[in-house]
Amino acid sequence: MKILVLHQPFPMGNYKLNEIVSKHFSDTGHNVYLLQQLNGAVPDEDYINQIKGLDVDVIYFEMLDVETFKIIENLKCEKVLVYASKGILPKFDDIINYHGKWFTKIMTNSIKLFNMLKTKNIPAEFFKYYFSVLGENDLTFVENYNHDCVFLGMGFHRLQSESYKSDRGIFFNGFADIDFKIYGNGWPNLYYCGGVLPPDDIGKLYHSSKSGFALIGEDQRNNGQINNRYSEMAFSEIPLMTQNYPTIDWFGAENYINFVSSKDDAYNMILDILKNKDKYSEKAVSFKQFIINMHNEFFQKLDKLVED
Numbered sequence: 001m002k003i004l005v006l007h008q009p010f011p012m013g014n015y016k017l018n019e020i021v022s023k024h025f026s027d028t029g030h031n032v033y034l035l036q037q038l039n040g041a042v043p044d045e046d047y048i049n050q051i052k053g054l055d056v057d058v059i060y061f062e063m064l065d066v067e068t069f070k071i072i073e074n075l076k077c078e079k080v081l082v083y084a085s086k087g088i089l090p091k092f093d094d095i096i097n098y099h100g101k102w103f104t105k106i107m108t109n110s111i112k113l114f115n116m117l118k119t120k121n122i123p124a125e126f127f128k129y130y131f132s133v134l135g136e137n138d139l140t141f142v143e144n145y146n147h148d149c150v151f152l153g154m155g156f157h158r159l160q161s162e163s164y165k166s167d168r169g170i171f172f173n174g175f176a177d178i179d180f181k182i183y184g185n186g187w188p189n190l191y192y193c194g195g196v197l198p199p200d201d202i203g204k205l206y207h208s209s210k211s212g213f214a215l216i217g218e219d220q221r222n223n224g225q226i227n228n229r230y231s232e233m234a235f236s237e238i239p240l241m242t243q244n245y246p247t248i249d250w251f252g253a254e255n256y257i258n259f260v261s262s263k264d265d266a267y268n269m270i271l272d273i274l275k276n277k278d279k280y281s282e283k284a285v286s287f288k289q290f291i292i293n294m295h296n297e298f299f300q301k302l303d304k305l306v307e308d
Contacts (some may be wrong), residue, residue, distance in 0.1 A: 001306075002067075004054060005285065006061040006149030007036045010199050011154075011185055014062045016133045017228060018277075021060060021263045024299055038067040042211045053074070058306055060293040064089025064102075068175060073101055080306060083128075092223055096120065101151050105305050110223040111249075118129065118168055119306040123308070125301040128230035128251045129294035132235040139236060145201075147271050152187035152197060152205060155186035163218035166243065171213050178270055181209075208238030211273045213266075221245050234291035239273050239280040252280070256287035 003025050007018035022034040035053055048071055058078045061068075064086050072079060081103035084093040094135060095106070096116065105123040109112055114126040151171055158164045158172070174180050174192040183205065187193040206212060214229045224247055233240045234256070244259040258273075258280070260266045273280050 001030050001057040002033070002054065002062060003058045003306075004033045004035060004051070004056045006035055006059065006064065006127070008062075009036055009039055009188045010074075011196055012039075017130070018060070018062070019134045020131065021302075023113055024302075025060070029305070037061070038071075039063050040065045042067055043071065060224060063089075068195040069102055075250065078105060078304075078306070079103045082106075083113070084220070084227070086219060092203070092219060096098070097121070105116055107305060109225045109304060110222055118149075119285060123305065125302055125305045127294075127298045128254075129291060129298070130224055130231045131295040131298040132231045133228070134203040134235045138200070139207040140204050142201075142204045142208045145205045147181045147209045148274060149175070149213065150180070150184045150205060151213045151215075152184055154184045155182075155188070155193075158187075159186075161218075164215075169213045170263050171215070172262060173263075175267055175270065177269070180270075190195075190236065202232055203236055206233050206238045209238055210234045210277075211239045211241060211270055214240055216242075216245055216248065221247050224248060226250075231291050234287040235286075235295075237281070237284040239284050239289050241269055241288065253290055256283045256290060258283075281289070 005018050005022040008014050021032065022032050026032045033056065042262070052075065053072060056077055058073065058080060059075065060080045062082045064072065065086070066088060070089065079102065083095055083106050086094070089095060092110070092114065095115065099122050106117060107125045107127055108117070108128070109127050111126055117124040154260070158167070173184070180192050181194045182192055183194045183197040185196050203283050212233055214233055216227060220227060226248065230240065234253070239258055241258045243261060244254070250257065258269055260269055273285055
C-alpha cells in the first residue's frame with residue numbers, strides 16, 4: 001500500500017514518534033511518504049495538489065492543526081488517527097463527531113474512549129503504552145548527561161497551570177546537593193534548565209542519567225492515558241519516578257515504577273537510587289522487557305487496523 005505519515009515539526013511531541021511509524025511501514029513492505037504537517041500555515045494550491053497527487057491508500061497521523069485537517073477532509077482514503085490528545089478540540093470525546101471526516105479508523109490509549117467507539121461500531125484499537133522510539137544503538141553513554149536525575153519535556157503552561165501544581169511542587173524547582181537537570185523548550189533560564197534536547201539524544205540522556213521523572217497531564221490523567229515518555233525511559237533502563245495517579249491503570253508496570261508523592265519523597269528516592277544502584281537497576285531491566293512487549297503489541301494492533 002501507499003501510506004502517507006504526517007508528523008509535527010521538531011521539537012513538538014510526535015516528531016520522533018511518527019518517524020518510527022514511517023520506518024515500520026517501510027520495513028513491512030509499504031511505499032511510505034513522510035511529511036510535516038502544516039502546523040497552522042495556510043497551504044498554497046501546489047501543496048494541496050501534491051498531496052492529492054500521491055493518491056495514497058492510507059494516511060497515518062496524530063491530532064493535526066486546522067489547516068492540515070482541511071486537506072484531510074477532502075482526501076478519499078483510509079485515515080488512521082492515533083488519538084492520545086484532544087488537540088484542537090474543546091473536549092476529548094468530541095473526536096467521535098469527526099468519524100468519516102477526519103478519520104476512518106482510530107487507535108487510542110484511552111480505554112474509556114475505546115469502549116465508546118466500539119458501541120458506535122467505529123473501527124478502533126486500544127493500546128496501553130506507546131511504542132519505544134529508541135533502539136539499542138540509541139543507548140549511548142554521554143558524560144554530559146550523567147546527571148543524578150533528569151526531566152525531559154516542555155515548560156510553558158506547566159509553569160503556571162493549576163493542573164500541574166503537584167508536579168511543580170515535587171519536581172520543577174531543583175534539589176539541593178543533587179545534580180538535577182530539566183531539558184526542553186519553554187523553561188526559564190535557570191542553572192538546572194538545559195534547553196532543548198537534540199532530537200537524537202533522548203536515548204543518550206536517559207541511558208546516561210542515574211534517575212528520571214515522568215508525569216501525566218490532567219487531560220491524559222482524566223482519560224487514563226500513559227504518554228510516550230514512560231516507554232522511552234523504560235526502554236533506556238533508567239529508574240523512573242512518578243506520582244501514582246489514581247485515574248491511571250499501570251497494567252502491571254507498577255511493579256517497576258518508583259512512586260513519589262512529595263518533594264521529600266523525591267529527594268530521598270534520588271539519594272537512595274544513588275546509594276543503592278543495584279536495587280533499582282533490577283526493576284529498570286524488568287521494565288524494559290515489559291515495554292518491549294508493549295512496543296510489539298502496539299505495532300501488531302496498528303498493522304491489523306491498517307490492513308483490515
